[in-house]
Amino acid sequence: MDPHSAGSEFRFEKRRAEAVLWLVTGETVRGYFFTSAGSTRRHGAERISDLLNSQTGFFPFEVHFDGEGRTVQYNRVHVVAVEVFDDEARRDTGYEVATRRLVSVLLATGRRIDGAVRVYRPEGRNRVSDWTHEAEPFRYIEGPDVTLIVNALHIVSVTEVQGS
Numbered sequence: 001m002d003p004h005s006a007g008s009e010f011r012f013e014k015r016r017a018e019a020v021l022w023l024v025t026g027e028t029v030r031g032y033f034f035t036s037a038g039s040t041r042r043h044g045a046e047r048i049s050d051l052l053n054s055q056t057g058f059f060p061f062e063v064h065f066d067g068e069g070r071t072v073q074y075n076r077v078h079v080v081a082v083e084v085f086d087d088e089a090r091r092d093t094g095y096e097v098a099t100r101r102l103v104s105v106l107l108a109t110g111r112r113i114d115g116a117v118r119v120y121r122p123e124g125r126n127r128v129s130d131w132t133h134e135a136e137p138f139r140y141i142e143g144p145d146v147t148l149i150v151n152a153l154h155i156v157s158v159t160e161v162q163g164s
Contacts (some may be wrong), residue, residue, distance in 0.1 A: 020083040031063040052138040089140040099126035115143035
């Protein structure tokens with residue numbers, strides 16, 4: 001039997017998810033993540049945040065140079081934030097009931113982000129400080145015009161603002 005005629009049990013269907021990387025160098029890179037059609041972490045398709053939080057080290061990211069697509073390996077440690085273009089944050093179980101907190105976040109690059117975070121904790125443990133102590137390094141901040149996945153390693157300070 002031809003090994004190329006049937007699908008491999010080790011092959012997973014991937015989809016391209018458009019995003020913009022903010023790097024520690026100050027550079028921004030527009031391109032595509034390769035996410036799985038199914039997730040081992042939750043029901044449904046893998047999200048960019050799932051991919052970023054699943055491992056350490058490098059991840060593949062497709063960029064286009066002179067009209068040609070190339071895959072570049074980026075190191076997670078040097079990614080400050082990722083702009084995402086779908087509502088993947090809303091696909092979290094419990095999103096609608098999680099406590100929404102308005103914050104102002106100062107990044108190590110000097111850039112400030114104002115937006116909302118969701119704290120998935122019970123009443124009394126749903127403060128901004130609880131959000132800052134979450135285990136996953138890449139976390140959502142939803143701004144009025146953009147949703148970001150921010151690398152907590154590059155957060156200098158988080159301030160809760162009025163209106164939460």
